[in-house]
Each structure stands twice: as structure tokens, then as C-alpha cells.
Amino acid sequence: MMLARIPEPELMADAAQGLAYAEADFSGPNHQFLRLFAEKFPDFDGQGRVLDLGCGPADILIHFALCHPRTSCVGIDGAEAMLAPGREVLAHERLEQRLELCCRCLPFDGRAFGRFDVILSNSLLHHLHDPHVLWRTVADVTAPGCRLLVMDLFRPSSRRAARQIVQTYAGGEPDILQNDFYNSLLAAFRVDEVRSQLAHAGLSLHCRQVSDRHLAVWGRLEPAWNPSGC
Ligand SMILES: C[S@@+](CC[C@H](N)C(=O)[O-])C[C@H]1O[C@@H](n2cnc3c(N)ncnc32)[C@H](O)[C@@H]1O
Structure with a gap:
């Protein structure tokens, strides 16, 4: 019999949890994420607005911003305890002018942040009690040709x-x-469950297993809204 899903609390709001997470070594999966982005989007021109959903201490977003100095980045997480260690790194790396960390919970009104050319998210999906929240948010904030990479455990x-x-x-x-x-x-979620979520959301994206414990979703997106405003 397949193992049934057991949801966990959405936010990692506990200070001890935030600190333990920030001090742990996630360099392996974080580098895998950045490698996957480079592999899936070799034509990325290194500029535009970048959003990281459920960014936590923003290790991935900070590396992404440092690799792509012509981007402007926004990281969103519902737990200040998770963002706090990232804020310290921002100051140290002098990134405050083009990387903003916002304490906000999904779902939120996408119009508050505008449209993004790149959407990243690592290890948020499995926290969401309703996974459709992620895919609806993505659809809300997509600029034309947006590159999306979501990675998570399966x-x-x-x-x-x-x-x-x-x-x-x-x-x-x-x-x-x-x-x-x-x-x-x-x-x-399992790969087949994520594929069903994408079909339900009407998103034409790839979803595959990428390691013995991770899956990834990636692709280019077009907004459902009309960018010309006509
Ligand atoms: C496992 S951590 C991943 C953090 C980061 N992306 C990384 O790769 O290190 C998941 C994060 O998602 C955040 N989160 C969970 N549910 C959320 C929601 N509904 N809105 C915003 N953030 C959420 C948690 O607070 C936590 O910081």
C-alpha cells in the first residue's frame, strides 16, 4: 500500500527551528537547485525580476543574485524566524539595494509585487496544506516568458x-x-500527484524525479492575463 501524505505545519515560525535550519548544511541540494536552473535554462540572459517563494534564509536566492548581478530579487516567506538569518547575509553581501526579503504568507495578492521573469521555489510545496495555492500564486505573478523552477522532496x-x-x-x-x-x-507529494496539480492548474510544465529524494518542476510560462492590456 502507498504511504499516505501526512501534512506538517505550514510555517517554520519557531526561532529554534529557524536557527537550526540556517546553521544546517544544505549546500548539496542548494547547489543542485542552482545547477538545475542553469541546465534547464541555458539561454537565461541574467537579468529581470526574480521571485523566490518560501525562501527561508534565502541561501539559494542570495547565490542566484550574486551569480546574476543584473537581476532584482524578492524573497517571500511567512516566517520572520526563517528570514532573519538571511537579512544578516544581505547586509554583509551589500545586496540590500536589489534583494528584498518580505514576510508574507501564501496565498497573497500577486498584484502587490508585480510580475516576475524568474520564479524559484525550493522545499515550499510540501509545507502547503493546499498545494494549489502555489500554482495559483505562480500564475498570478508570471511575466511573459517567465522561467520557473520548483524543487522539493517527494x-x-x-x-x-x-x-x-x-x-x-x-x-x-x-x-x-x-x-x-x-x-x-x-x-x-509524489511526482504523479504534482503532475495532477499542474494539470488542474492548467500549467504546461515538466515534472520529474531528479535525485533519490527530490523532484523538480520547470518550464516557461505565459501569463493568463493580457500583458498589452487590450
Ligand atoms: C523547508 S523551508 C525551505 C526554505 C528555502 N526555500 C530553502 O530552500 O532553504 C520551507 C519554508 O516555507 C515557508 N512557508 C511554508 N508555508 C508558507 C506559506 N503559506 N507562505 C509563505 N511561506 C511559507 C516556511 O516558513 C519555510 O521557511
């Missing part, structure tokens, strides 16, 4: 498999992180 076939993944990749991490990781694996 749900393993059993609790035993989930425990093995935690042991393999976080065996040496503090208990709080190991528990979060285990709960996240149980809350994650």
Missing part, C-alpha cells in the same frame, strides 16, 4: 524508506532537524 514508498533517507543525509544533524526532515518526507 514522498518515499514507506516510513522505513523515509527513516533511511534521514539517516543517510542527516544522520549527524541535531534531532530537531532530523525530525523536521522525516516529517517533510511524509508531507511531500
Whole structure:
């Protein structure tokens, strides 16, 4: 029998959780995310407005901004405890002029932020009790030709498999992180479930497994609204 999804709390609002997350080493998956972006969008011209949904400490967005100095970036997360460590890095890297971190929960009114040429999101989807919220938000803030990359965990076939993944990749991490990781694996969606979400949202995007624990969604988007205003 397939493992049923067990949702976890949406926001990581606890200060200890935020600190443990910021101090953990996510360089492997974060670099994989940035590599995937470069691989899926080799024609990216390195400019435009970039949005990271559920950015947390914004490690990925900060690296993206440093690699692409002609972008202007917005990171959105509903938990100030997760954003706080990122704000310190912004000052240190002198990125405050073109990278803004906003404490806001999805769903939000997309018009508040305008349209984006690039939309990124790593490990947000599995937190959402209603996953359609992510895809509706994406559709709301898409500029013509927007490049989108979403990466997340996928749900393993059993609790035993989930425990093995935690042991393999976080065996040496503090208990709080190991528990979060285990709960996240149980809350994650399978590739077939994400494909159904995309079909429901009318989004023509690719969705594939990209590692033994991650899936990715990517593609180019056109807004449902009429950009010429006619
Ligand atoms: C696992 S963390 C990922 C953080 C970051 N993207 C990364 O890759 O390190 C998930 C983040 O999504 C945020 N989040 C969850 N539900 C949210 C919602 N409805 N609106 C905004 N942020 C949300 C959490 O607060 C948390 O910071």
C-alpha cells in the first residue's frame, strides 16, 4: 500500500527551528537547485525580476543574485524566524539595494509585487496544506516568458524508506532537524500527484524525479492575463 501524505505545519515560525535550519548544511541540494536552473535554462540572459517563494534564509536566492548581478530579487516567506538569518547575509553581501526579503504568507495578492521573469521555489510545496495555492500564486505573478523552477522532496514508498533517507543525509544533524526532515518526507507529494496539480492548474510544465529524494518542476510560462492590456 502507498504511504499516505501526512501534512506538517505550514510555517517554520519557531526561532529554534529557524536557527537550526540556517546553521544546517544544505549546500548539496542548494547547489543542485542552482545547477538545475542553469541546465534547464541555458539561454537565461541574467537579468529581470526574480521571485523566490518560501525562501527561508534565502541561501539559494542570495547565490542566484550574486551569480546574476543584473537581476532584482524578492524573497517571500511567512516566517520572520526563517528570514532573519538571511537579512544578516544581505547586509554583509551589500545586496540590500536589489534583494528584498518580505514576510508574507501564501496565498497573497500577486498584484502587490508585480510580475516576475524568474520564479524559484525550493522545499515550499510540501509545507502547503493546499498545494494549489502555489500554482495559483505562480500564475498570478508570471511575466511573459517567465522561467520557473520548483524543487522539493517527494514522498518515499514507506516510513522505513523515509527513516533511511534521514539517516543517510542527516544522520549527524541535531534531532530537531532530523525530525523536521522525516516529517517533510511524509508531507511531500509524489511526482504523479504534482503532475495532477499542474494539470488542474492548467500549467504546461515538466515534472520529474531528479535525485533519490527530490523532484523538480520547470518550464516557461505565459501569463493568463493580457500583458498589452487590450
Ligand atoms: C523547508 S523551508 C525551505 C526554505 C528555502 N526555500 C530553502 O530552500 O532553504 C520551507 C519554508 O516555507 C515557508 N512557508 C511554508 N508555508 C508558507 C506559506 N503559506 N507562505 C509563505 N511561506 C511559507 C516556511 O516558513 C519555510 O521557511
